[in-house]
Amino acid sequence: MQRFRTVVAAVTLAVAAAASLTACGDDADEGASGAKVLKLWHYEGETSAMGVAWDKAIEVFKQEHPGVEVRFERKAFEQIQQNAGMIINSSEGPDVMEYNKGNATAGLLSKQGLLTDLTAEATKRGWDKALSPSLQTTARYDDKGVMGSGNWYGVPNYGEYVMVYYNKDLFDRNGVKVPTTLDEMTAAMDTFVAKGITPLGTAGAEYPAGQLFYQLALAKADRAFVDNYQLYKNPVDFKADPLKYGADTFAEWVKKGYVGKGTASAKAEDMGTAFIAGKTPMIVSGSWWYGRFKAEMKANWDSFLFPGNKLHAGSSGNIWVVPATSKAKDLAYDFIDITMRPEIQALIGNNGGVPVSADPSKIADPKDKKLIENFNAISSTDGLAFYPDWPVPGYYDVLVSGFQGLINQSKSPDQVLDAIAKPYDEGVAEIKRG
Structure with a gap:
């Protein structure tokens, strides 16, 4: 949102589940890893478009994977924004979670080796075909953690x-x-x-x-x-x-x-x-x-x-990532795949969200159609400019402090620009050093 969200504000974190699309027996239900538990986090409100759609995805997952327990938690956006590296590098972290896209967040974690490379799964499951090149920008990161090229470390399913x-x-x-x-x-x-x-x-x-x-x-x-x-x-x-x-x-x-x-x-x-x-x-x-x-x-x-x-x-929406420490990676991939299904995409669109691969004829409400049409108009003309806090790690807090100074008039525009320029320049230099 979500979000310099990204979002997103006091947006709430929820948890969803993941599993195999074609499972039928107990062994298949557990995935190739044999995992019987899937821990999933996301930070969308229950009545938000994504919250509604992902609740349905969890329901579908449970129906198709009766041998797997889904552990659902709800976290605050800010908690994940500030502590993601520590959280997913621990045994208490999730197997799959929604995370903020961009160089300063997903890019940083991919560079640190904390996220699973999803490139093979993206090809195998057709995610690379379902998402346009502009939407893939936030899914792929190079070895310096810069978005737009390199391997897949996340999958967006909304814009x-x-x-x-x-x-x-x-x-x-x-x-x-x-x-x-x-x-x-x-x-x-x-x-x-x-x-x-x-x-x-x-x-x-x-x-x-x-x-x-x-x-x-x-x-x-x-x-x-x-x-x-x-x-x-x-x-x-x-x-x-x-x-x-x-x-x-x-x-x-x-x-x-x-x-x-x-x-x-x-x-x-x-x-x-x-x-x-x-x-x-x-x-x-x-x-x-x-x-x-x-x-x-x-x-x-x-x-x-x-x-x-x-x-x-x-941009694309926030992305599903699979921590490198996940013990249920196969199930995580399956859950992500469920969220890309036409029925889940249609739910996003019919509840005020921006699906990445929905059939417009399945969107009933005129406001919802307008929301999607405006997004398509922007993305089709290369008009998505990402978010101001994305370029370097820690920049979100820098910008918050700077613009508070503009609102309460404790700082002049020049002073604010100076205050946000230095961390940006230092951060870019650090990224380029690798």
Whole structure:
């Protein structure tokens, strides 16, 4: 989400299961390894699209593997984000789990030898055919842990991207039209501010503020910038556009009252629940909220792509990884395969998620179709720009601290850019050294 999520906010971690697709006898049920237990973790809420779909995948797994016990836990996103290396390198770790994709997370663990190489399974089970090259970017990592090439260390089965969610009732009540350009968006926010309404919710204590900054920077960016920032093709100048534009504009939006100063200490859950309660006209966040808003929001709401942008924060979804210490790897591969089945993909789409290989004719709700169509439009034009915290290990916390300083105005844009440039440059240098 999920997520500079990635996500994802106070997103919850759940656990699912894995096993053989063609098992029929007790020996087959146990997989080639003979394992009788599958430990699986994921961090999606029960009512989210992925949570619903993966619950069904667990059900299917149990039906097909009656000799295997599925041990299901629910963890917090932040707990896994901060402690994944230690967790999966212990006997208490899972056999398969959802993990944040990108150089700083899955890439780092693959480089450290903590993840199982899934390349042979990807070919054997057809995952390499089911996922487009752009979606495979976050599944494959080279020997330095840089995404986009090398072996498969994870499998995504959904997509995600950042958009603007808006409360249609608040827009109509205040005579505001859906903006199609950034100028129109600022004009809309001026209208709300004039009426004493803070127009844009965010959360400085977690990923949303960083994603807002990145969306603003991407308004002035091209693919070359994304390749430089994310893949280290060339050095990045933090004191020049598009990053300077992103920081300057963010600070200006705070000064104009578009973003509340009190949100510096807010978490993503605070942002989301305020929007659900009808207190906030707009939030800039990811598709991982879609299912929850459908389930919980009483006011009329909808979404639109960040106006004027050709590039958007987004990627494949988080990935299923199999720790190198897993004692049930065959079962883990089987569970991953179940999540790629058409019926599971359709469940993701029909519950507000973005499936990677669903039949659009099987998606009933117009909002769900729009969500998928917008994602397809972005990905088909090479418009997925990944997330701002991906480039180097530990960068998530660096960005959170920096943008809290912009929101509470304790730091100038230049000071924030200096603060986030140094760890980036040091991290890239370390990665290139191997």
